[in-house]
Amino acid sequence: MLNKRTSIDRRSFLQLASAAYAVSAVEPAFGQMSKGAEVYKNLPIGLGKVTWVGENDTIDAVVRSVADLGLHVCQIGFERSSLDVVKPLREACAKYGVNVTSISEHNPGKRVFNFYEGPLTIGIIPAATREVRIRALKVSADIAAAAGVSAIHTHCGFIPEDPNDPIYPQAVAAVKEVATYCKGRGISLLCETGQETPITLLRLIDDVNTGNVFVNLDVANLILYGKGNPVDAMDVIGPLVRGIHAKDGRFPTNPKELGLETPIGEGKVDFPKLFEQLRKVNYRGSMMIEREVGNEEERKRDVLKSKIFLQKMIVQAYG
Numbered sequence: 680m681l682n683k684r685t686s687i688d689r690r691s692f693l694q695l696a697s698a699a700y701a702v703s704a705v706e707p708a709f710g711q712m713s714k715g716a717e718v719y720k721n722l723p724i725g726l727g728k729v730t731w732v733g734e735n736d737t738i739d740a741v742v743r744s745v746a747d748l749g750l751h752v753c754q755i756g757f758e759r760s761s762l763d764v765v766k767p768l769r770e771a772c773a774k775y776g777v778n779v780t781s782i783s784e785h786n787p788g789k790r791v792f793n794f795y796e797g798p799l800t801i802g803i804i805p806a807a808t809r810e811v812r813i814r815a816l817k818v819s820a821d822i823a824a825a826a827g828v829s830a831i832h833t834h835c836g837f838i839p840e841d842p843n844d845p846i847y848p849q850a851v852a853a854v855k856e857v858a859t860y861c862k863g864r865g866i867s868l869l870c871e872t873g874q875e876t877p878i879t880l881l882r883l884i885d886d887v888n889t890g891n892v893f894v895n896l897d898v899a900n901l902i903l904y905g906k907g908n909p910v911d912a913m914d915v916i917g918p919l920v921r922g923i924h925a926k927d928g929r930f931p932t933n934p935k936e937l938g939l940e941t942p943i944g945e946g947k948v949d950f951p952k953l954f955e956q957l958r959k960v961n962y963r964g965s966m967m968i969e970r971e972v973g974n975e976e977e978r979k980r981d982v983l984k985s986k987i988f989l990q991k992m993i994v995q996a997y998g
Contacts, residue, residue, distance in 0.1 A: 723997045724962065726989055727752030727780065728982060729924060729969040734758050742771035748982055751776055754832060754922070754967045756783035760818050765825045780965045781830040781869055781895075781922060784819040787811055793936050801874060802836020803853045804846065816857045816868075824864040831861060831868055832895050832922065838875040838883050851886045858889040867891045869922050873900030877907055877915040884919065893921040897969070899928040902947050903938040910949050913956035920957075923966040925989060940972055943985045954996035 730753045732741050745753045757764055760782075772779060788808040791800045799805050803812045819831045835854055839847045858868045868891060870880060884892045894916045898909040913920070927946030931938040944950070966989065970981045 722990065722993050724923075724957070724993050725752045725778075725780075725965040726750060726986055726993075727754065727965050727967045729753070729783070729967045730755045731783075732757045732764070738764060738767040739771045739774070742768070742775050742777050745777050746775035748979065748986065750968075750986065752778045752780055752965050752967075754781050754783050754965075755779050756785070757822075758786070760784060760786070760815060760822060762818075762821060762825060765822055768822075768826050779826065779828045780967075781832040782819045782823045782826075782828055783832045784816050785812075785833055786815055794931075795935055797874065798837040802834045803857070804836030804838065804850050806849075809849075809853055813853060813857055817860050820857075820861045820864050820866060823866050828866070830866055830893075830921065832871060833869075834871050834874065835880075835883070836874060838879050840876060840879045842882060842886075851883060854883060854892065855887045855889060858887055858892045862889055862891045867893055867921060869893050869895040871895040871900070871924070872897050872909075872912065872916075873904050873906070875906060877901070877912040881916055881919070894919045895922040895924065896920045897924040897926070898948050898950075898953060899926040899940065899946065900924070902930055903928045903940065905931045905938065908947070908949070910952045910956055913953070913960070917956060917960045917962075920960070920962060921964055923957075923962075923964070924969045925966050925985060926969045942970075942981050943968075943988055950992055951996075954992055958996050 727750050728745050728748065730741050730745060732738055732755065741755070742753070745751075755768070768779070771777070788811070789800055791797055800808070803809050803816070816831060816833060823829070823831050835850065838850050841847065854868070854870070861868045870884070870892060872880060872894060875883075880894065884894075896909060896912070896916070901907045901909055901912055925943060926940060927943045927948045928940040929938045929946050940946075968982050968985045968989070970978050970985065972978070972981075
């Protein structure tokens with residue numbers, strides 16, 4: 680647990696956020712390190728970026744874009760997944776010094792991130808796309824195993840909060856099928872937070888009971904979906920966290936739509952207390968910056984600002 684000397688109050692947090700954004704204004708071009716960057720080497724939490732290889736992207740360019748931001752870890756997904764991606768992925772990671780922590784898979788089929796169409800389109804719970812998405816997750820497990828990546832990552836979907844709901848045992852069976860396949864290949868399955876309360880996710884993992892299902896804590900999603908907040912969620916699922924998405928946002932006020940995503944430091948995520956919780960469980964994994972709003976240059980700018988801010992937060996929290 681942090682003592683008074685190392686904890687950060689809300690006022691200090693806002694000052695730190697402002698300082699990080701001010702520093703970013705005078706930072707060198709993407710990929711170049713400032714003179715004070717030595718302090719950020721070998722941080723206890725590895726900062727990286729959520730990445731995606733689209734139809735018109737090359738794996739080389741996507742992995743290079745991570746290194747160009749001065750980051751050395753990433754979570755990566757593919758619009759078209761097959762074992763053909765393994766060789767270029769391994770080559771690009773070796774070329775640019777980037778480590779992949781998990782393969783992200785959510786396809787095929789459309790996904791709509793709102794409260795009405797979301798339960799029908801997200802994850803492996805919707806019956807219409809369940810079978811094909813389970814197959815896609817198994818392909819991702821094969822890719823991870825062949826590429827030397829330790830985990831795959833996905834949204835399960837809107838897990839029923841009521842364990843007596845007839846859909847709940849179907850959800851357990853679907854996740855268990857994927858988890859069992861992953862276990863046979865020596866990798867983990869990371870379930871991203873968001874569409875369910877933390878205790879519901881914990882119940883699902885407990886009922887799947889394969890020993891290789893863990894949590895990817897998206898620190899903003901719990902807020903965006905109105906399901907809780909990441910600080911309190913750590914009391915429930917903290918020991919199971921094996922990956923983190925770093926972003927920020929506000930609670931929903933429109934009952935049909937998710938809350939608004941914001942740049943880090945401008946939303947409702949209490950990063951000082953979150954880092955205290957991470958320190959308490961001695962979290963030493965990765966933290967992936969996720970920013971999907973705006974054009975490419977705006978996203979680069981926001982990721983770089985977030986990197987500077989989070990680096991300072993990690994040093995403050997962990998010493």
